[in-house]
Amino acid sequence: MFTKSDLSKSLNQIDHKGYKAYKRLQQKWYNYGKYQLGLPYVQGDPFATPSQLFIRIKQDIASFPDWTFKNKIRRIATADYLTRKIATTIKETVKGRRGSGKSGRIDIVRTGQEILERTAIKFNSEMIEVRLRAGLPAKGRRILAEEAKQMLLEEIPTLVKETLFFTALDTKRLERHILTTEDQEILRDRLKEEGLVTFIANGSILPRKSGKDDRPLTKQVVPFKSPPELEVSFNLPYLGQVSGMGIKEGITLIVGGGYHGKSTLLQAIEKGVYNHLPGDGRELVVTRENASKIRAEDGRRVEQVNISPFINNLPQNLATTSFSTEDASGSTSQAANIMEVLELGSKLLLIDEDTSATNFMIRDARMQQLVANEQEPITPFIDKVKPLFDQHNASTILVIGGVGDYFEIADQVIMMEEYQPYEVTDKAKQVAANHPSGRSFTKQEQFGALSRRYPKRASIDFFSRNKPKIKAYNQDKLQFGNEEIDLSQIEQLLNQEQTKTIGQMLAYAQQEGIFNQETPLLTSLIQLNQLIDRQGLEVISPFSAPEDSYVRPRLIEVGAALNRLRSLKISKIEGVD
Ligand code: ADP
Numbered sequence: 001m002f003t004k005s006d007l008s009k010s011l012n013q014i015d016h017k018g019y020k021a022y023k024r025l026q027q028k029w030y031n032y033g034k035y036q037l038g039l040p041y042v043q044g045d046p047f048a049t050p051s052q053l054f055i056r057i058k059q060d061i062a063s064f065p066d067w068t069f070k071n072k073i074r075r076i077a078t079a080d081y082l083t084r085k086i087a088t089t090i091k092e093t094v095k096g097r098r099g100s101g102k103s104g105r106i107d108i109v110r111t112g113q114e115i116l117e118r119t120a121i122k123f124n125s126e127m128i129e130v131r132l133r134a135g136l137p138a139k140g141r142r143i144l145a146e147e148a149k150q151m152l153l154e155e156i157p158t159l160v161k162e163t164l165f166f167t168a169l170d171t172k173r174l175e176r177h178i179l180t181t182e183d184q185e186i187l188r189d190r191l192k193e194e195g196l197v198t199f200i201a202n203g204s205i206l207p208r209k210s211g212k213d214d215r216p217l218t219k220q221v222v223p224f225k226s227p228p229e230l231e232v233s234f235n236l237p238y239l240g241q242v243s244g245m246g247i248k249e250g251i252t253l254i255v256g257g258g259y260h261g262k263s264t265l266l267q268a269i270e271k272g273v274y275n276h277l278p279g280d281g282r283e284l285v286v287t288r289e290n291a292s293k294i295r296a297e298d299g300r301r302v303e304q305v306n307i308s309p310f311i312n313n314l315p316q317n318l319a320t321t322s323f324s325t326e327d328a329s330g331s332t333s334q335a336a337n338i339m340e341v342l343e344l345g346s347k348l349l350l351i352d353e354d355t356s357a358t359n360f361m362i363r364d365a366r367m368q369q370l371v372a373n374e375q376e377p378i379t380p381f382i383d384k385v386k387p388l389f390d391q392h393n394a395s396t397i398l399v400i401g402g403v404g405d406y407f408e409i410a411d412q413v414i415m416m417e418e419y420q421p422y423e424v425t426d427k428a429k430q431v432a433a434n435h436p437s438g439r440s441f442t443k444q445e446q447f448g449a450l451s452r453r454y455p456k457r458a459s460i461d462f463f464s465r466n467k468p469k470i471k472a473y474n475q476d477k478l479q480f481g482n483e484e485i486d487l488s489q490i491e492q493l494l495n496q497e498q499t500k501t502i503g504q505m506l507a508y509a510q511q512e513g514i515f516n517q518e519t520p521l522l523t524s525l526i527q528l529n530q531l532i533d534r535q536g537l538e539v540i541s542p543f544s545a546p547e548d549s550y551v552r553p554r555l556i557e558v559g560a561a562l563n564r565l566r567s568l569k570i571s572k573i574e575g576v577d
């Protein structure tokens with residue numbers, strides 16, 4: 001290993017040389033005494049993605065106590081805390097721009113309101129490794145050694161001093177960050193034991209600043225308060241006794257007038273599959289981890305999905321037990337979306353009428369009269385939602401403002417009024433009895449079979465012109481080989497980093513043969529997750545140095561991306577009762 005003064009000398013030697021001379025630092029590690037600095041990948045151009053800069057410090061020196069790393073969720077939460085702390089310290093201590101292109105910048109992966117597993121920081125009982133990006137400075141394409149020395153020999157030591165020694169941290173805040181995260185994890189497990197699908201604590205702040213700003217709304221906000229009939233309590237190790245609204249397994253309607261907070265409640269429930277920062281307002285909105293938002297998504301591709309529980313007798317005798325299309329309609333896309341997430345193990349569907357196909361959700365009495373059942377390929381969701389629960393134990397939470405026909409089959413009805421929930425199940429049943437919908441409920445005792453699909457490995461091709469090509473242009477658009485996967489309708493996806501990680505996970509699983517003809521899709525995705533659990537998310541990195549900006553997605557979103565890959569081919573589909 002080299003020393004800090006070796007680094008200084010090397011920089012002096014390349015001063016004013018062409019930018020590529022920085023490559024001499026590549027893959028070298030420098031001993032800074034208490035820690036080491038490494039440059040696993042050095043960029044050859046000041047305008048391109050900056051170079052990788054890693055810092056490694058042993059726990060003997062960083063001295064984080066056992067309670068910060070004693071289990072996996074605590075390691076994730078501590079790393080998450082450090083990622084945020086480093087980002088704010090960079091803002092305070094790094095000069096930033098000094099020269100052309102990205103010169104002078106030091107960056108760490110972006111964070112949002114969720115506490116997530118990332119590759120930016122590896123944190124365990126032995127060591128901490130921080131993976132940054134640094135724009136090595138240049139004027140034009142000429143190296144600025146003095147500026148580089150400032151960055152690497154002055155700013156980095158300050159950054160390390162303020163963030164990677166336990167004693168330098170606000171330990172009370174760190175403790176709150178870790179233990180609030182752990183409580184959410186514990187609560188999520190407790191939900192299952194209690195037969196609940198989601199919990200929204202009293203006092204939670206559900207609305208966000210804006211569609212583009214995920215931080216809590218602060219002005220004129222109405223905190224959440226459970227109706228007494230639905231209130232449940234939990235005793236959590238750190239936060240103690242918490243009370244709030246518990247939604248049971250089964251079929252739940254959220255009703256109410258327009259603009260009274262229905263969609264906001266459902267969106268908070270959707271994001272409750274993730275853990276949130278203390279102070280987010282949703283840190284005690286916790287949902288079962290396999291919950292899946294369902295919506296219509298016309299135009300999407302569908303590859304051999306059994307949509308026959310919902311759709312039969314299509315014109316031209318198109319088969320619906322293994323239905324494929326390059327351009328799904330609103331209703332067929334919504335049917336396919338449901339069947340795909342059920343295949344991936346989801347036991348909770350979240351549906352908002354705002355984003356649903358009307359003809360998929362309901363056919364009312366008059367339409368039943370006019371169009372003979374034999375002429376209508378769609379069995380609407382209203383006729384299937386109960387058999388789905390009875391046969392497959394999959395619950396549904398539905399936001400419905402416009403159609404009272406669902407009152408008959410709901411197990412519970414919650415009304416939002418002025419952003420407050422009320423329990424109105426009996427009232428709704430009364431209304432249903434007094435005002436019959438006149439619908440003939442097509443007797444649907446069975447939902448029908450779920451599926452197990454076997455993807456063809458060769459159809460998951462991430463090469464383009466003989467080179468791997470995996471790139472997230474933004475959260476919604478993933479380049480995968482020659483294909484572009486549209487993820488814009490995947491509402492529980494959080495950010496561009498997750499999108500990129502999904503692309504890399506799929507490529508990795510393809511390359512390693514985790515996807516193969518003999519293994520069903522779900523089994524392959526579980527195997528991939530188990531491998532990542534054992535070896536860390538960085539295992540999917542294609543190069544020798546681990547990638548620094550992966551963010552772990554859920555299995556459901558990984559599967560969703562694969563299901564939207566236009567080249568995907570399914571070799572076999574089996575029914576599962
Ligand atoms: P709905 O789906 O019932 O039509 P939304 O959930 O879209 O209503 O909410 C309408 C508006 O009210 C949104 O701008 C949202 O941010 C705001 N809102 C929702 N819940 C609250 C709340 N608890 N306090 C203040 N504003 C809220």
Ligand code: MG
Pocket residue numbers: 262263264354
């Ligand atoms: Mg709405």
